[in-house]
Amino acid sequence: MFKNKVAVILLVMFMTLAIAGGALFISWDYITAETDSSAEPSIDEIIERSYDTEEMTTNLLNGGFVRSKYKIQLDSKEALHELEKRDFQVTNIVLTTLSGKEAKELAGPEGKTQLEEELKEQINTLMQEGSVQKVYMTEWVVQ
The missing domain is CATH 1.10.287 (Helix Hairpins)
Known part of the structure; x- marks a missing residue:
């Protein structure tokens, strides 16, 4: 037992x-x-968290003009809602930035990429509920 x-x-x-x-x-x-926060979001997530600007036209420093439109990708829906409320500030940032440039600064892929990064950084200084992940140029005319 x-x-x-x-x-x-x-x-x-x-x-x-x-x-x-x-x-x-x-x-x-x-x-x-680990949650892979560096993983690329799906296209549906990008669209869901993106803001489209209105078409903007402004004079350049050298007398030409630029007409442009952007899609701004954010990191969350909360950030998107905040940016929608700040649309007038975004427009001001874009117009002010572009009006301080010459056409040659915006020429070529490097000029456009640099502008997108500059806009991203400036818009991020406004954000409190999230951040801008990327700025995409969706329309672009320089004369």
């Missing part, structure tokens, strides 16, 4: 450890799984 009690106790302890170990193994993956 004593041998059976020891065997039963050992079996119960083994089963308890096996169940606890399995639960720990499964939960460990869940606990240590």
Whole structure:
């Protein structure tokens, strides 16, 4: 009878450890799984969190003019709602930035990329509920 009690106790302890170990193994993956915040959002997420500016026209420093339109990608819906309220400030930033440039500064892919980054940084200084991830030029005419 004593041998059976020891065997039963050992079996119960083994089963308890096996169940606890399995639960720990499964939960460990869940606990240590890092949320990949650097993962690229899907196109649906980008569209869902993007703001389209109105078409804007302004004079350039050298006497020419630029007509442009932008899509601004934000990191959250809250940021999108905030930016929608700040649309007049975004328009001011774009117009002020463009009016201080010459056509040659905006020429080529480098000029456009630099402008997009500059607009992103300036708009981010306004944001309190999130941030701008990227600024996309959707219309562009320089004369």
